[in-house]
Amino acid sequence: MTSVAEKLQRKSPRSSSSKQVRLKLVYVDFWSVVKLTFLVMLCLGIVLVVAAFLIWVVLNSTHVFDKIDDLMRDVLSDNSFSVTDTFGAGQVVLFALVVAILNTVVGTALGAIGALLYNLSVRFTGGLLVGFTNN
Template identity: 55%
Template sequence: MSSVADKLARKQTRRPPAKQVRLRLVYVDFWSALKLSFLIAVCLAVVNIVATFLVYTVLSSTGIFENVNSLVKDVAGSGTDLLAIFSLGNVMGFAIVVSLINLVVTTVLGAIVAVLYNLSVKITGGILVGFTNN
């Protein structure tokens, strides 16, 4: 015969069945989506500015700008100077302007996606998401 302790030991080795929950995503808050898209856009802007600086630094230190400048002077004549056009200030200014435009566009697109999802939920009923407890 088995004792109570053996029965308790067998009960503890069994895994309880996993609980499953099925939820439906029927609404995305507009302001939350706007704030999240703005934060993502800020992160992308910082990455863009840092990457532009690093690429410019690598290209400048390897002498590629000087080689391209001498090639352009040989082909087009001595009137063009690419080193003046591609200075660090001009390149970083362009990167900042592009990052600001990207920030505005990404924020607006995040808001538009939230509105379009909320409108499409009225037709489709939303996205069914399943969760399980391990």
């Protein structure tokens, strides 16, 4: 009697048949692109606000602002100048939030315009040829 391992050893390896499929991308759904770009830009906006706050906290805790205050007092001969009063955590977060909202609106609009332009250009070019394979 032969064991299962010996039977498996004698088997010839099958050649894997990989199929290739070539498809044309001839339409991009407008609302899907708008939703996707909105969500991506919203995530990037959240990252921007958090990163701006964290950078401010790191600079404040390492006393970089104090050194800038000393430098500005020496240069301007003004003892009332303070970086942390001018650029406090609230102002930095508020500015980052405004920039994030503008980026979200502009990025969503650009995504929508890109989808419209792609759908219009498909009429002239025939679409984007994409190849897929089965491994």
